[in-house]
Amino acid sequence: MFGGTFDPLHLGHLAIALEVRHQLELDRMLLVVANDPWQKTVFNSVTPASIRFEMVEAAVAAANESIGSTVLEASDHEIRRGGETYTADTLATLATETDGAELFVVVGSDIAASLDTWERPDEVRELATTVVAERGGSAGGRPPEGWDHVVVAVPALEISSTDIRNRFRNGRPTEALVPHRVVEYVRSHGLYGSTR
Numbered sequence: 503m504f505g506g507t508f509d510p511l512h513l514g515h516l517a518i519a520l521e522v523r524h525q526l527e528l529d530r531m532l533l534v535v536a537n538d539p540w541q542k543t544v545f546n547s548v549t550p551a552s553i554r555f556e557m558v559e560a561a562v563a564a565a566n567e568s569i570g571s572t573v574l575e576a577s578d579h580e581i582r583r584g585g586e587t588y589t590a591d592t593l594a595t596l597a598t599e600t601d602g603a604e605l606f607v608v609v610g611s612d613i614a615a616s617l618d619t620w621e622r623p624d625e626v627r628e629l630a631t632t633v634v635a636e637r638g639g640s641a642g643g644r645p646p647e648g649w650d651h652v653v654v655a656v657p658a659l660e661i662s663s664t665d666i667r668n669r670f671r672n673g674r675p676t677e678a679l680v681p682h683r684v685v686e687y688v689r690s691h692g693l694y695g696s697t698r
């Protein structure tokens with residue numbers, strides 16, 4: 503699973519999902535949209551989860567279409583559960599639903615060092631192997647001691663959702679940074695202060 507706020511999803515996210523799935527030869531790759539990313543919402547509000555999910559769904563459908571098979575899946579699992587989003591809960595459900603499949607949790611190297619601040623980190627550690635997506639292969643953050651993890655080099659794309667939101671707000675270009683269907687969705691719904 504690759505969890506995120508995806509407010510909005512950008513090409514950095516897609517690059518990670520596709521690269522990790524390919525390099526680790528995973529059977530499935532779920533992009534799991536956080537319902538309430540409490541470590542963020544304590545400081546800032548985020549776009550309603552159903553809207554963030556629709557954007558991920560649209561981008562995932564387009565990626566699968568162009569690849570010609572279902573390599574990515576958009577998951578609204580955490581939205582249906584509701585409340586604050588804890589990866590430990592998501593993994594527990596996935597473990598049951600997949601009948602004991604081997605689970606992986608993908609995180610960017612920028613947040614790897616903070617894994618102990620997650621809710622019930624011991625459960626996350628026990629239920630899954632952590633995958634650290636390393637931008638451009640340059641040494642970044644690593645999980646704290648005791649976290650079983652693998653490092654996967656992903657293309658360095660210096661893109662963040664924060665910058666994308668600002669770009670839409672200020673009318674700067676987003677087309678080379680965000681999947682086409684997400685750009686369309688943002689504009690047609692007037693998200694982030696964008697204009698058509």
Ligand code: ATP
Nearest residue numbers: 505506507508514609610612613659661662663664
């Ligand atoms: P924001 O700018 O709003 O904080 P974000 O771009 O970091 O958002 P999130 O949805 O919070 O996006 O991130 C989900 C996951 O994707 C995190 O594990 C984060 O480390 C990783 N990530 C985000 N952008 C990139 C990128 N350009 N390259 C590699 N990893 C990324």
